[in-house]
Amino acid sequence: MKPLKIGDKVLKSRLFTGTGKFSSxxxxxxxxxxxxxxxxxxxxxxxxxxxxxxxxLKHLDHEHINLLPNTSGVRTAREAVFAAQLAREALGxxxxxxxxxxxxxxxxxxxxxxxxxxxxxxxxxxIVLPYIQADPVLCKKLEDAGTAAVMPLGSPxxxxxxxxxxxxxxxIIEQSNVPVVVDAGIGAPSHAAEAIEMGADAVxxxxxxxxxNDPVEMGKAFKLGxxxxxxxxxxCLAEQLQHAEASxxxxxxxx
Amino acid sequence: MGxxxxxxxxxxxxxxxxxYTKKEEDVLAALSKKRLAYEDFQALVSxxxxxxxxxxxxxxxxxxxxxxxxxxxxxxxLYLSNECSNFCVYCGFNHENKIERTxxxxxxxxxxxxxxxxxxxxxxxxxxxxxxxxxGYKYISEMVSLLNDQFKQISIEVQPMSTDEYRxxxxxxxxxxxVYQETYNEGKYPSYHPKGRKANFQYRLETPERLGNAAIYKxxxxxLLGLEDWRVDSFFTALHLDYLRRSFWKxxxxxxxxxxRPHTGNFNPDHAISxxxxxxxxxxxxxxxxxxxxxxxTRESSxxxxxxxxxxxxxxxxxxxTKPGGYANNEKALxxxxxxxxxxxxxxxxxxxxxxxEVVWKDWDNILQETHA
Numbered sequence: 001m002k003p004l005k006i007g008d009k010v011l012k013s014r015l016f017t018g019t020g021k022f023s024s025x026x027x028x029x030x031x032x033x034x035x036x037x038x039x040x041x042x043x044x045x046x047x048x049x050x051x052x053x054x055x056x057l058k059h060l061d062h063e064h065i066n067l068l069p070n071t072s073g074v075r076t077a078r079e080a081v082f083a084a085q086l087a088r089e090a091l092g093x094x095x096x097x098x099x100x101x102x103x104x105x106x107x108x109x110x111x112x113x114x115x116x117x118x119x120x121x122x123x124x125x126x127i128v129l130p131y132i133q134a135d136p137v138l139c140k141k142l143e144d145a146g147t148a149a150v151m152p153l154g155s156p157x158x159x160x161x162x163x164x165x166x167x168x169x170x171x172i173i174e175q176s177n178v179p180v181v182v183d184a185g186i187g188a189p190s191h192a193a194e195a196i197e198m199g200a201d202a203v204x205x206x207x208x209x210x211x212x213n214d215p216v217e218m219g220k221a222f223k224l225g226x227x228x229x230x231x232x233x234x235x236c237l238a239e240q241l242q243h244a245e246a247s248x249x250x251x252x253x254x255x
Numbered sequence: 256m257g258x259x260x261x262x263x264x265x266x267x268x269x270x271x272x273x274x275y276t277k278k279e280e281d282v283l284a285a286l287s288k289k290r291l292a293y294e295d296f297q298a299l300v301s302x303x304x305x306x307x308x309x310x311x312x313x314x315x316x317x318x319x320x321x322x323x324x325x326x327x328x329x330x331x332x333l334y335l336s337n338e339c340s341n342f343c344v345y346c347g348f349n350h351e352n353k354i355e356r357t358x359x360x361x362x363x364x365x366x367x368x369x370x371x372x373x374x375x376x377x378x379x380x381x382x383x384x385x386x387x388x389x390x391g392y393k394y395i396s397e398m399v400s401l402l403n404d405q406f407k408q409i410s411i412e413v414q415p416m417s418t419d420e421y422r423x424x425x426x427x428x429x430x431x432x433x434v435y436q437e438t439y440n441e442g443k444y445p446s447y448h449p450k451g452r453k454a455n456f457q458y459r460l461e462t463p464e465r466l467g468n469a470a471i472y473k474x475x476x477x478x479l480l481g482l483e484d485w486r487v488d489s490f491f492t493a494l495h496l497d498y499l500r501r502s503f504w505k506x507x508x509x510x511x512x513x514x515x516r517p518h519t520g521n522f523n524p525d526h527a528i529s530x531x532x533x534x535x536x537x538x539x540x541x542x543x544x545x546x547x548x549x550x551x552x553t554r555e556s557s558x559x560x561x562x563x564x565x566x567x568x569x570x571x572x573x574x575x576x577t578k579p580g581g582y583a584n585n586e587k588a589l590x591x592x593x594x595x596x597x598x599x600x601x602x603x604x605x606x607x608x609x610x611x612x613e614v615v616w617k618d619w620d621n622i623l624q625e626t627h628a
Contacts, residue, residue, distance in 0.1 A: 021325060022326075044622065049620075071623070104472075207321060211325065
């Protein structure tokens, strides 16, 4: 399977994971290890970046795991830039998952502020991975602004509804020059496989693993789902026939 | 339209009749919906829904898990003052009660803060009675600034204030304000709040709107369960929540369930709510709003709280002492209400973990708040 390159990193796994909603930090750690994820996002609101012994961070201390701090909770580009700078200083990474959702209910991203923050953070040397609506135009603008990848949502965050935005994701994938990571809404390994088969470069999964009865087994299932999608893509999926063939060919008069 | 005017378009008795005449079919219709209308919420808090409590609990549990995961947030109240110029007939801080009154000074507050931090808390709730002279805006503002560097999230449950005052507090790092209407029954409200500033029903009712205008991050709502018919009061709380959600979309909401128990203190509530009905109510709110924080304090027993972890509650207090100065010293000032779960925060944490949930001590960071940054 082809590795994925984002910024300066080469990742074997195309499964990114989140750290919220787990029943314990220990189970979170086991599930993430089982998923073989190499990029793990951590909410700045949840960890104490000034505390070297932060319990959550200690459980992510593995050589193959790269931390991806996220700015969940900020309402504006300014707040996001400030938070990213503090995270860089404290965690020693210039990677940031930009989450600007002024709506605290459905956590829907603010495209306008996200674009502003991406421009600024890219100039400051950050590897920016912005969480956004499945908006193809915004994705191109983010590319122009220097984003390292785009992270469009598959369906509302935490909803487990899969790729409700698939038609827009297809356009984004078709047009993108940066990796496309489907973030939010992926509720089953089959959804993850579908995203990768469709051409997404990676997926980010949190709720579906964290809230499963057995998060460790579910982490493994997602690993396999993502790998299946990638192997299938590399083996070239047979083109799907959208419609049954017409019983009377329309062009037979040309023969 | 402001919420006061919206509330005026409803009649208490008529709303009560609507709720009490709901039938099984109304409950079944509500149970089958993804998004509840007001009538559906009425059906779920009605007597007709009582036989469907298990179905409601199952739905409440799965929706809560999806949004909040297997986590429970813990906070602790710091009682700064029990000075109060109100006459609320149900409250231990009532001005007429002859109790020793205290307003903690900075040194005492820092001692309390230290004791609280040692218990592991990162989120702090500051509580006072209503005493503009002795613990007014200026005092509270000083305390928020004093404590903001030591905790990751500061909230208050104090007297209602003006929009400008709230704006200034948000600028000093305040995160959330809890202000409970006690009852939405305007006709009966004066009999519980006969004198003092709190007697002004409309000013209290409009407090969440002033908070929304001040761009506060979170607003806590609720009524005092037992004062009036909980089914009717809870409907109006849901109406209030929905109004605020539409008007102030950047603000988070929280609902609490302070419950008056019969035969405690001098006040005997006429409308005490049973454990079964409280569970019904919690599940109904969860089905009405998947994203709202639902909070249960140490007024409730440990046995009851442990079960509720699974049913929709997302936030709990632990180790609470309702006496000003009670964490650092054994101060003699009277407590506001009797705590029914007197376990230490560590004991509560151990129990939450045993139930298969993670305790979240920190879910905010001042660095995310521009105004403070």
